[in-house]
Every structure is written in C-alpha cells, then in structure tokens.
Amino acid sequence: MIPLRQFLQLALQALLRNRMQTGLAVLGMAVGVGALVTSVALGRGAQDAIADQLRAAGANVIVVTAGNYMAAHKVIKDDIVEGRADPNPLDLLFPNSGLRKVSWHPASLSGGLLQAVGGAQGRLQKVHFEDDPFAKHDHPTAAQRLGDAMAGLGSAATLTREDAAAIRKIPGVQYVVSGVHNNSRVFIAGHRDEKWFTRMHGTEADLPEIRTGWVFPHGRFLNPNEVEGKEQVMALGQIVSDHLFGPKVNPVGKIVFLWNQPFKVVGLIGSRSWAQQPAVGDDEFDAVYVPVTTVNHLLDLSKLNNITITTKSVGQTTQVAKEIGDLLRKRHKIADGMPADFTVKTQAEQVIGKGLSPELAYAVGGNAKSMDQLTIAKLSGSLERANRTMLGLLAGVATVSLLVGGIGVMNLLLLSVTQRTREVGLRMAVGARRSDVAVQFVLEAMLLSVAGGLVGVLAGVLASGSLERFFKWSADISSMSAVMAVVVAAVIGMVFGVYPARRAAQLDPIEALRHE
Amino acid sequence: MPVISLQNLKKSYKLGDNTVHALRGASLDIEAGEFVTITGPSGSGKSTLMHILGCLDRPTDGKYLLNDRDVSNLSRDELAAIRNKQIGFVFQGFNLLPRTTAVENVEVPLLYSRPAMPAIERRKLALAALKSMGLEERAHHHPSQLSGGQQQRVAIARALVNQPSLILADEPTGNLDTKTSIEVMRILQELRERRAITIVLITHEPDIAAYGTRIISVRDGAIVSDKPNDPTPALEHVAEVEAPRMAANGI
Numbered sequence: 153m154i155p156l157r158q159f160l161q162l163a164l165q166a167l168l169r170n171r172m173q174t175g176l177a178v179l180g181m182a183v184g185v186g187a188l189v190t191s192v193a194l195g196r197g198a199q200d201a202i203a204d205q206l207r208a209a210g211a212n213v214i215v216v217t218a219g220n221y222m223a224a225h226k227v228i229k230d231d232i233v234e235g236r237a238d239p240n241p242l243d244l245l246f247p248n249s250g251l252r253k254v255s256w257h258p259a260s261l262s263g264g265l266l267q268a269v270g271g272a273q274g275r276l277q278k279v280h281f282e283d284d285p286f287a288k289h290d291h292p293t294a295a296q297r298l299g300d301a302m303a304g305l306g307s308a309a310t311l312t313r314e315d316a317a318a319i320r321k322i323p324g325v326q327y328v329v330s331g332v333h334n335n336s337r338v339f340i341a342g343h344r345d346e347k348w349f350t351r352m353h354g355t356e357a358d359l360p361e362i363r364t365g366w367v368f369p370h371g372r373f374l375n376p377n378e379v380e381g382k383e384q385v386m387a388l389g390q391i392v393s394d395h396l397f398g399p400k401v402n403p404v405g406k407i408v409f410l411w412n413q414p415f416k417v418v419g420l421i422g423s424r425s426w427a428q429q430p431a432v433g434d435d436e437f438d439a440v441y442v443p444v445t446t447v448n449h450l451l452d453l454s455k456l457n458n459i460t461i462t463t464k465s466v467g468q469t470t471q472v473a474k475e476i477g478d479l480l481r482k483r484h485k486i487a488d489g490m491p492a493d494f495t496v497k498t499q500a501e502q503v504i505g506k507g508l509s510p511e512l513a514y515a516v517g518g519n520a521k522s523m524d525q526l527t528i529a530k531l532s533g534s535l536e537r538a539n540r541t542m543l544g545l546l547a548g549v550a551t552v553s554l555l556v557g558g559i560g561v562m563n564l565l566l567l568s569v570t571q572r573t574r575e576v577g578l579r580m581a582v583g584a585r586r587s588d589v590a591v592q593f594v595l596e597a598m599l600l601s602v603a604g605g606l607v608g609v610l611a612g613v614l615a616s617g618s619l620e621r622f623f624k625w626s627a628d629i630s631s632m633s634a635v636m637a638v639v640v641a642a643v644i645g646m647v648f649g650v651y652p653a654r655r656a657a658q659l660d661p662i663e664a665l666r667h668e
Numbered sequence: 669m670p671v672i673s674l675q676n677l678k679k680s681y682k683l684g685d686n687t688v689h690a691l692r693g694a695s696l697d698i699e700a701g702e703f704v705t706i707t708g709p710s711g712s713g714k715s716t717l718m719h720i721l722g723c724l725d726r727p728t729d730g731k732y733l734l735n736d737r738d739v740s741n742l743s744r745d746e747l748a749a750i751r752n753k754q755i756g757f758v759f760q761g762f763n764l765l766p767r768t769t770a771v772e773n774v775e776v777p778l779l780y781s782r783p784a785m786p787a788i789e790r791r792k793l794a795l796a797a798l799k800s801m802g803l804e805e806r807a808h809h810h811p812s813q814l815s816g817g818q819q820q821r822v823a824i825a826r827a828l829v830n831q832p833s834l835i836l837a838d839e840p841t842g843n844l845d846t847k848t849s850i851e852v853m854r855i856l857q858e859l860r861e862r863r864a865i866t867i868v869l870i871t872h873e874p875d876i877a878a879y880g881t882r883i884i885s886v887r888d889g890a891i892v893s894d895k896p897n898d899p900t901p902a903l904e905h906v907a908e909v910e911a912p913r914m915a916a917n918g919i
C-alpha cells in the first residue's frame with residue numbers, strides 16, 4: 153500500500169511552496185462551497201419557514217368564538233368567492249380615497265357634515281358623539297358597546313375567563329389565550345390629531361407561543377404579571393409602530409394612547425418569515441396587543457370575544473375541539489339539541505371564512521370540515537413550489553461556483569505539473585510508479601479543495617448568519633450539510649485533479665529529467 | 669556472474685520521418701565491483717546506453733540482463749521497482765528537490781519502497797546514508813544552503829540509501845569545479861573499493877574517465893573500444909591539485 157500519511161505530507165509541502173497560487177485556488181473553491189452551504193441553509197430555512205407558516209396557519213389551533221355562526225348552514229360546492237378583506241369603516245365612508253391616517257378636529261365638525269357622513273352610509277340616523285364612526289373608538293363605553301356588538305352577531309358575549317381556565321384543564325391542550333378584540337384608534341402624545349386606526353387585541357402572555365411566525369426586534373410580549381395586574385402595557389405590531397414612531401425606531405418604553413389612556417410599550421412585533429410580510433390592514437401586525445384584563449377593566453367588560461387554544465399535537469385538534477364544545481355546552485347549561493351560544497372552529501376553518509360575505513361564511517363554515525385539508529395542502533403546495541424555484545436558482549449558482557472552483561484547482565495543478573516536471577522525473581527515476589505520481593497530484597487537488605471546502609463552510613455559515621440577522625431571511629445550517637459540503641469539495645478536487653495527475657503520471661522520466 | 673550483461677542491444681526511435689539508430693548492437697558484460705566509465709562525444713549513443721542500463725528506457729532489440737534477470741521487456745511499473753531497489757542514480761544536475769531538506773531528499777527513494785517503510789525507518793536509513801557521506805550535520809539544510817560538492821554528496825547518499833548493487837552516474841562532475849570533481853570521484857572510488865558497489869559513469873572528459881577501472885568508448889551507437897584502466901588515485905590527486913593552491917595562498 154501507499155504510505156498515505158507521507159504522501160499527504162508531500163502534497164502539503166508542495167502546496168505550501170506556492171502559497172499565493174494555492175491561496176487563490178483555495179479561495180476559488182471556498183467561494184463555490186460557500187455558495188453551496190449558503191443556498192442549502194437558505195433552502196432549509198425556507199422549508200422551516202413553510203412549516204412555521206403551516207403551524208401558524210393553524211393545523212393545531214382551535215378558536216372558540218362567542219356567538220353561533222353555525223346555526224344556519226347551507227352547503228355550497230366549488231364556487232368559493234375570491235376572499236376580500238374585512239371592510240374598513242373608513243373605506244365605507246370614503247370608498248375611493250384609500251385614506252387611513254386622518255386628521256380629525258371634532259370642534260370644527262358641523263352637525264351637517266356628520267349628517268352627510270351618516271348619509272354616505274345609506275343610513276339616516278341621529279348623529280350623536282358616540283356614533284361618530286371615528287370618535288366612538290376612542291370612548292371606553294362606546295367601545296364596550298361595539299365590543300359587545302361584535303362579540304357574536306349582536307348576541308351578548310358569552311365566553312368568560314373562567315371558561316378559558318376550564319378549557320386549560322382538558323388533556324392535550326397546550327396553550328389557552330383569552331381574547332377581546334376591537335377596532336380602535338391609537339395616538340402618541342403631541343399627536344392627538346393624528347390617530348392611527350387599527351386592531352386592538354386584548355390578550356394574554358402566551359399568545360406568541362401560538363403566533364409562531366412572530367419575532368420581537370425590540371422588547372418582548374406582555375408578561376403574566378402585567379396581565380394579572382391589569383397593567384396598561386402594550387405590544388405594538390410593526391405597522392402601528394412604523395406609523396406612530398416612524399420606521400426603524402425602537403418604540404419600547406414610549407407611551408401610546410388608547411381610549412385616551414396611556415399605555416407603556418413593552419415590545420415590537422415583527423414577522424419571522426419572508427413569506428408573511430406585515431401589511432397595512434392585516435390583523436397581526438397592524439394591531440396593538442394589551443392585557444385582556446386591562447381591556448375588561450377599562451371597558452368594564454366581563455366577557456371575551458374568543459378563546460384561542462392550541463393542542464400539543466396536530467392529530468389531537470379535532471378531538472380536543474369536540475371536547476371543548478362539550479365542556480362549554482355543559483358550562484353554559486345548553487340542553488341537548490339546542491344551538492350553542494359559541495362556535496368552535498379550527499384555525500383552518502377560520503381562515504377560510506375570513507373575508508367572505510356573512511351568508512357565504514355560514515355556508516363555508518358548514519363545509520369547512522372537508523375544506524381545511526384541501527386548503528392547507530394547497531397552501532403548503534404553493535409555498536413549496538416557490539421554495540423549490542428559489543432553491544433551484546441557488547443550487548444553480550452554487551453548481552456554477554463549484555465548477556469554477558474545480559477549474560481553478562485543475563488550472564493550478566496543470567501549472568504545477570509543468571513546473572515540477574523535473575521533480576516528477578526524479579521521483580520516477582528513483583522508483584515512483586505512475587500510480588504513485590498520480591496519487592500525489594490527486595491528493596494535492598483534494599487537499600486544496602478540502603481546504604477550500606472548510607473555508608467555504610465557514611464563509612457560508614457567516615453569510616447565512618448575516619442574511620438571517622440583517623435581512624431577516626430564514627437560514628438553517630446543519631452540521632450534516634457542512635460535512636456534505638466538504639465531501640462534495642473533496643470529490644470535486646478528485647475529479648478535477650485526475651486529468652493533471654494523469655498528465656504527470658504519463659511523463660517519460662528521461663524527458664522529464666531533461667526538462668528545464 | 670556479471671551484474672550487467674548486454675547482448676546485441678539496439679535502440680532506434682522515430683524522429684519525424686527518419687528513424688534514428690541510437691544504438692546499433694552493443695554487447696557488454698560488467699562484473700560486480702567494476703568501475704566502468706563510458707565516454708564518447710555527444711550524439712554517440714552513450715546517453716541512450718545509460719538510460720537503458722538505468723531501466724529508464726527499453727531496448728528496441730537485444731537483451732539486457734541485470735543481475736541475471738532479463739529486464740528488456742518489463743512494464744514501466746516493474747522497471748520502476750527495479751530502479752528503486754537495484755540502481756542508484758547520480759545526475760549531473762544533482763536533481764535535489766528544492767525547499768526540501770537533505771535528509772528528506774535522501775528519503776525519496778524509500779517512499780516508493782514496497783512494502784511501505786515506516787517513517788522512522790526511512791529517517792534512520794537516510795541519516796545513515798548522509799553520515800557515510802560526512803553530511804550528518806547538514807541533514808536539515810536545504811539544497812540552496814549547500815555547496816555544489818555537498819549537494820552532489822547528498823545526491824550520492826540518495827543513490828545509496830536503498831543499498832543498490834549498481835550506481836549509474838551521468839556526468840556527475842559536469843557542474844562541479846575540478847577540486848570538487850576529484851572529491852566526488854574519490855567517493856565513488858571508495859564505494860567501489862570498500863563496499864564493492866558496481867559503478868557505471870558517463871562522461872565526455874577523458875581525465876574523469878581515467879578514474880575508472882575500465883574505459884569504454886562509444887561512437888555512432890556502437891562500442892569502439894573497451895579496455896581496462898589503471899585508475900587515477902583520487903586521494904593523492906587532491907593533494908596534488910591542492911598543493912599549488914595552498915602554496916599560492918601562503919599556507
């Protein structure tokens with residue numbers, strides 16, 4: 153057998169004699185391997201993001217809503233109408249304006265204008281301060297009425313935190329978060345006239361465990377003490393923070409007014425995934441989050457709009473949903489055969505129903521059991537297709553880079569064979585077989601490319617780390633992919649080393665010894 | 669039994685449309701312990717003869733028995749093994765690997781020994797060979813840190829390290845001054861006298877040829893003369909050459 157260690161040492165010595173050329177060849181290889189590692193990391197990151205999206209889309213989420221959406225249901229087939237967003241009251245008022253941020257001066261408002269505004273909605277009614285479509289969001293008692301009105305198609309709110317506590321005891325339940333939701337206007341000190349119309353979520357500290365797509369660029373979410381203590385603290389969605397304080401401003405510690413009450417900002421909520429960008433009008437990032445207890449205290453509410461539950465595993469969701477239904481019927485003392493005063497839906501059903509006209513939503517609700525599978529499958533399918541396209545692109549870049557790196561290695565070795573022809577001749581004269589010579593050059597090629605591979609892995613780790621950190625791309629480097637990258641580099645070195653090695657091995661010792 | 673036995677050895681090769689007959693039938697026996705010098709003008713075929721003797725090339729026709737084994741038709745790898753074990757080469761240009769220490773240069777033939785030799789063993793043999801050349805203190809010097817004579821002695825140590833029966837020296841003094849040349853010749857003479865190593869040396873200088881025990885002249889691919897020689901004693905010769913120089917230097 154060939155004394156491998158000795159040959160490796162020889163190869164290393166030979167490479168170190170030409171440090172500059174060796175360094176450049178290693179660099180070429182490192183670029184290729186770095187690109188490979190980065191693209192694999194980004195690909196895996198994207199896959200994780202998709203899995204997160206699916207979890208976030210609610211494979212294991214159950215929402216119990218006050219009121220009964222399911223009492224009447226028609227079955228409709230395939231003609232699902234293109235979803236549209238929740239109608240924004242401002243859009244109803246000013247359908248073509250696209251206006252969101254408005255300056256409002258109640259003092260300058262004439263009754264006539266308000267009359268006209270009321271008229272624009274097609275309803276003639278007596279204008280009262282609390283009925284002002286803007287101002288009523290700023291008034292706790294009016295907000296309470298609005299909250300009640302929204303709590304279940306006009307019925308009284310029926311869910312309580314005691315219900316939530318009871319649900320928490322069902323086996324298989326992971327997190328339970330009570331919710332009160334409202335459309336509200338927020339502003340900051342000195343800008344009372346520039347109010348931002350947004351979603352208000354009264355919630356609990358565990359919500360980020362359910363919204364797995366969240367990150368906190370600044371601060372944190374509400375903590376349990378703040379929730380129990382009914383503190384006036386607030387977590388801001390990215391969009392709200394951008395509009396109140398400007399982009400890239402850390403809002404933590406600042407004060408935001410809601411219902412004319414000061415709330416201290418404890419955190420900023422952003423999106424973890426490139427697949428879900430915060431947008432104006434969305435329910436998660438164009439929103440403010442405050443303790444549900446604080447909301448109930450300020451608005452003098454005792455009921456909840458909904459309770460959000462996650463199960464420990466996706467497979468349990470249906471079973472747990474049924475148990476929740478049974479439990480609440482018992483707690484609300486609803487006789488068998490009577491319609492319930494609440495609705496239990498999985499998140500998938502929720503998503504499907506969202507944005508549909510009420511009658512369509514009822515119908516969809518009835519059909520949703522069979523639809524959630526389809527929709528989740530569709531969602532994951534399209535995300536994965538997009539992901540594959542991106543991965544293919546990155547893999548293409550990585551392949552080309554690796555090819556270029558391999559050519560660099562080959563180039564260096566061909567040069568080396570020419571420069572070291574006499575050495576090859578001498579080695580042959582003193583007894584080196586052709587295979588010995590070939591092995592030595594192939595080892596040099598492999599050493600070069602493995603060195604390039606190691607540098608490349610390091611560069612790839614740094615690159616994907618920076619992409620993740622500074623551009624918020626999801627990247628996931630596994631030690632397996634790092635090892636694979638080095639192996640790929642070694643194989644490339646071998647392949648591209650074979651031709652120069654053959655050239656060296658086929659030298660005629662006499663000619664080689666004469667070579668100058 | 670002769671170490672080398674050539675029987676009507678021929679070598680021709682094509683150069684464009686012409687066939688060049690480098691050797692036109694050489695027959696020759698060299699016994700163990702001979703110091704044969706081969707002389708001839710350039711183009712006489714002495715280099716071709718040397719390459720065939722050194723198993724670097726194969727004859728077109730005829731037979732070459734090395735230590736009684738016909739090596740005329742062996743494969744390249746078989747020839748490599750024979751070069752490794754039985755022949756030590758000393759070249760005009762030393763052919764030491766640059767940026768490689770003397771002892772590592774001497775180890776090179778041992779790298780290709782089969783079965784593989786442990787590193788410690790290789791180092792031991794290489795140091796012993798260097799010591800026999802009086803270079804043990806230079807073992808870790810690079811060729812560029814050594815004089816021409818020292819470099820050639822490293823090369824001789826390398827030729828000796830596998831304990832070959834035959835040393836082939838191709839113009840070993842071509843790059844050396846007279847004094848150093850004589851030193852190298854003395855080393856070769858001592859190798860023959862003390863270790864009974866057979867030496868074949870190629871040169872175009874008659875006074876170098878005179879150090880051998882037998883002088884063969886080659887011309888136009890054929891042996892034109894082959895006669896025993898009373899070798900010039902290199903030991904005294906050094907003193908002879910040195911005396912006037914030392915006197916000139918006032919020693």
